[in-house]
Amino acid sequence: MVDALTRSMRASHILVAILVVASLIFAVIGVANGDTFYLRLGTEALIFAGLALSVDILLGYTGLLSLGQALYFGLGAYVSALVLMVTPSFWAATGAALGVAMVVGAVGGFIANRVRGVYFALITFGMAQVAAKVVYNTRALGASDGLIGVPIIQINFGFAAISSASPAGFFLFTLAFIVILYAFAAYLLDTPFGRLLIALKANERRVPFLGYDTVTPRLLAYMIAAVIAALSGALYPMLRGFVSPELLFFSTSGNAVITVVTGGVGTLVGALYGGILLTLLKSVVGSYTEHHLVVIGVLFMGAVIFLPRGLMGIVRPAIERMLARRMKS
Amino acid sequence: MTAPVLEVRGLSVSFGGLRAIDNVSFAVARNRVTTVIGPNGAGKSTLFNLISGAVPAAGGKVLIDGTDHTGHTPNHLQAAGLARSFQITNLFFELTVAENLRLAAQILEPMRMALRPVTASRVALARVDELLERFDLTEKRAMPVSKLSHGEQRRLEVAVALAGKPKILLLDEPTQGMSHGDTADTAHLIKSLASDVTVLLIEHDIGLVMSLSDTVIVMHQGRKLAEGTPEAVRGNPDVQSAYFGHA
Numbered sequence A: 001m002v003d004a005l006t007r008s009m010r011a012s013h014i015l016v017a018i019l020v021v022a023s024l025i026f027a028v029i030g031v032a033n034g035d036t037f038y039l040r041l042g043t044e045a046l047i048f049a050g051l052a053l054s055v056d057i058l059l060g061y062t063g064l065l066s067l068g069q070a071l072y073f074g075l076g077a078y079v080s081a082l083v084l085m086v087t088p089s090f091w092a093a094t095g096a097a098l099g100v101a102m103v104v105g106a107v108g109g110f111i112a113n114r115v116r117g118v119y120f121a122l123i124t125f126g127m128a129q130v131a132a133k134v135v136y137n138t139r140a141l142g143a144s145d146g147l148i149g150v151p152i153i154q155i156n157f158g159f160a161a162i163s164s165a166s167p168a169g170f171f172l173f174t175l176a177f178i179v180i181l182y183a184f185a186a187y188l189l190d191t192p193f194g195r196l197l198i199a200l201k202a203n204e205r206r207v208p209f210l211g212y213d214t215v216t217p218r219l220l221a222y223m224i225a226a227v228i229a230a231l232s233g234a235l236y237p238m239l240r241g242f243v244s245p246e247l248l249f250f251s252t253s254g255n256a257v258i259t260v261v262t263g264g265v266g267t268l269v270g271a272l273y274g275g276i277l278l279t280l281l282k283s284v285v286g287s288y289t290e291h292h293l294v295v296i297g298v299l300f301m302g303a304v305i306f307l308p309r310g311l312m313g314i315v316r317p318a319i320e321r322m323l324a325r326r327m328k329s
Numbered sequence B: 001m002t003a004p005v006l007e008v009r010g011l012s013v014s015f016g017g018l019r020a021i022d023n024v025s026f027a028v029a030r031n032r033v034t035t036v037i038g039p040n041g042a043g044k045s046t047l048f049n050l051i052s053g054a055v056p057a058a059g060g061k062v063l064i065d066g067t068d069h070t071g072h073t074p075n076h077l078q079a080a081g082l083a084r085s086f087q088i089t090n091l092f093f094e095l096t097v098a099e100n101l102r103l104a105a106q107i108l109e110p111m112r113m114a115l116r117p118v119t120a121s122r123v124a125l126a127r128v129d130e131l132l133e134r135f136d137l138t139e140k141r142a143m144p145v146s147k148l149s150h151g152e153q154r155r156l157e158v159a160v161a162l163a164g165k166p167k168i169l170l171l172d173e174p175t176q177g178m179s180h181g182d183t184a185d186t187a188h189l190i191k192s193l194a195s196d197v198t199v200l201l202i203e204h205d206i207g208l209v210m211s212l213s214d215t216v217i218v219m220h221q222g223r224k225l226a227e228g229t230p231e232a233v234r235g236n237p238d239v240q241s242a243y244f245g246h247a
């Protein structure tokens, strides 16, 4: 017997499958046209979609608005860049980003989870600001210039290798990577542990009376989100060959929240579609006007007013109904 | 002699200058219905808040099966077998009826099930079906709680408290705002619970209190005014002046 929450998650899977197929077609067209620009833009979109995914785990499933998720994204990017400059190994870079994100996420989560609501948002914002300032002022991290000259790497699977410089190859690799992060999050959120997070969002005060501690699950959710943000960030220097303090700025955190809200809060897949939409918009609008932030801001306001449940808030229920009918018959 | 399943000794708490609970002691017999009555503001809900760990007590002890559980958090008390419902419906309103019950029943599963898909939690899911049946909510299982009628929400409130198979169940005015028919059904249900659960009940409907309770505790201005069988309490002159008296 599949319940409504599992059915919604399955509807998200279908939408992710559609996205994957569209991405494959996009890659084929890109390769056929010898394109580099759009494939690399698509790769960047997917990387920021990974960051948005981590925001949705907190906002859409645990009821926590993080305004500082860039902290972990930037952390992952810098750790990855530093490791790659020493040893050009994908596994070492992502492994290090994962480890550091777990530790920093545990500390950050411990601090931020002492408060709720708007105070949680402000603390996450504050922690990211502090981290950004520290990076900005640290010579060893390139200060305001960031770290440049991250080498091109071969991502080695033993049986095959993908170069981070291959537009289509690295696009497809990033697609697989982000889909795995999605699958991991989607799996966790449909377990009793994940349902406990949903319960915390729905009515935190009742949860202790069901026999559950509320501190640990909230901390775990925060750490999982930190890890997903950091792993996404770890791909950034592989794509761009550099990292800069802007990755930790509020604009990065804020964009991730906008991405989730436009895509559909509490759907996971909304973060992916939203991430692609926003990156595309920024690029297209940015080629016409320098004031692309104004356009994005206006579009965001429009989305909140006219599509309060986001893009997926409209599309996904239709798929859920289809699944419900299919299960009955 | 075995220890009473639940015992409170000298419980006290103040809010500002108000002594909301003032040195209250009593023991609850196993698998019986003990009802707490008293006028509005007497401190009945506050008493439940102290026992269930929702509000920390300023003084006194809470013992479960003779073991001291004073100052324990609600989740630890739940593990010790004590569950409660709320006077003001306190559910997961945006989630379905079945999911509310499943969340509460999940505690019956071993820890390792926490990271398996929810569909694998057979014990919890069986418990959900059983409770839906028992509380006559099967047809509403897929409905969000916010869409239920008031009476259905009150029934679910009790069912959620019961889902984790507690040995002590604290019910704070479960029939509040229910129709007569629903109230009678709920009374019947509470009576049937007492075969394997110890029930501590807060109830305003005197007819129901008289028919349902094995023991009645009367609260007045934060103090325990009287305790005894329904008949004895009804005949108590102090109780009559404090509670029934103004009728």
Ligand SMILES: Nc1ncnc2c1ncn2[C@@H]1O[C@H](COP(=O)(O)OP(=O)(O)OP(=O)(O)O)[C@@H](O)[C@H]1O
Pocket: B015, B018, B020, B038, B039, B040, B041, B042, B043, B044, B045, B046, B047, B087
């Ligand atoms: N958290 C609190 N802070 C301040 N005062 C409180 C608090 N909880 C209860 N009180 C006060 O304690 C007194 C007892 O309240 P309580 O809710 O326990 O009464 P009750 O017997 O349950 O009443 P009712 O029959 O109306 O439910 C009231 O005067 C109430 O205002």
Ligand SMILES: [Mg+2]
Pocket: B044, B045, B046, B087
């Ligand atoms: Mg009360």
